[in-house]
Amino acid sequence: MPADDLLIALDNVSVDLRGRSVLSQVDLDVRRGEILTLIGPNGAGKTTLLRVALGLLTPSRGEVRPRAGLRVGYVPQRLHPDQSFPMSVQRLMKLTAQTNRDSIEAILDEVGAGSLLKAPLASLSGGELQRVLLARALLRDPELLVLDEPVQGVDVHGQVELYQLITALRHTRGCSVLMVSHDLHLVMASTDRVVCLNRHICCTGTPEAVSRDDRFLQLFGPAVLPHLALYSHDPDHRHNRCNGQSCCCSDANCKGGE
């Protein structure tokens, strides 16, 4: 792997909050053009890991190495604009980026939110708001898009559409995506690599491989199985050593697996 394909690397990152270990010894790297999804149960430290990667939280131990000058676009988990805050979509787009109306309209069209230019923020649905925030992140022409639960508060149909949009953006713009999801089966078709997190990295690999990993099944229970069979591209396709007990893995065992 050429060195400049590595956008950001986390080395042996641990985070303690109020004397409690939230993340321990996490290694993570994001390469150019790939979509990497963090999954894990509530409290697994997914958002914490994103905050560390974004430089919003300094890890207690370990190191975060973004490539010099890395342009990051960030879409937070929830934006609850207070009802009292009068702001239109157009104004939101201009808030921190130097831009003009034409590029705003173009980018809103790109995410399928072209009709929302004049809409007040408080009137948007969950899916519309996510699209607008995605557009806002794209205005910065990011090399890395960081999305925290991008489909939260969106109905199932909208969730599938949003993931399709994210996949499409990766192709048209060539940017990498690091995102959090709690739902492997929905995100399966849209991600290259999955990291299953439960305060440490349980297992990592292609979505198909992770979905069959014992540790993943232990974490989420067998109830996820029927869904996975439905959503997986190719159930018989076995990728790597991440299958079975040998994986799981805070070591290099499954890193180069795919």
Added chain:
Amino acid sequence: MDDFLLRALLGGLGVALIAGPFGSFVVWRRLAYFGDTLAHSALLGVALGFFFEVDPTLAVMAVCLLMAVLLFVLQRQRRLPADTLLGVLAHSALSLGLVVLAFMEQVRVDLVAYLFGDILAIGVSDLLWVLAVGLVSLGTLFVLWRPLLSITLHRDMARVEGVPVDLVELVFSCLIALVVAMMMKVVGLLLVTALLIIPAASARRFVASPEAMAVFAVLIGCGAVVGGLTASWHLDTPAGPSIVVVAALGFVCSQLLPSSRTGL
């Protein structure tokens, strides 16, 4: 028009001009209780001013500034909920102020003037304070306007986009402290928050942008000052509370009027 009434009018309009934009941020960022705490601590400033024989306005500003910095630091520790912390500080400072005042037997303080304001007693030096604080606070707010809007939307998103969030928030806290210290003169420490938030809250339903809300809040605040002073003149009611009552009536009307295309 009598001189004192003209000074009161000028002081009141000046305060309304400053309160509009700051009050809008207080509403958007849910800082009403923060403003209240600063106002309560102002009485400690008054007491310390007498104690150390320095200008009370200066002393009030110093204590409000200290309180703002203290709150800024304590809130980042996240050991206690923000409103608990504010309550502890607000009432401790107010009580401490009253106790210090009681110790100084030779000083007779008109408490009511500090609690409810004494706009009709505003002197030329007070007007100069309003002018100075107004220039500093509104000038700085103008510079911080966009970063503050970003932070109001989402703190982490602003940080990722390169806004120096901590610095901006610290400066903003200090500006609020200055504004509160100055407003206390006009409406008194118990009514400062009212003059900050009522005009801004009344403006909300008629505006579609942050700037429009700030301007509208200024206009409503000015209306409340003129209306309140007029009522006080004719009905012989206390001026500060009269201003707030007029503002409150304006708020009720704003909730009853049909709103335009803002979805609220």
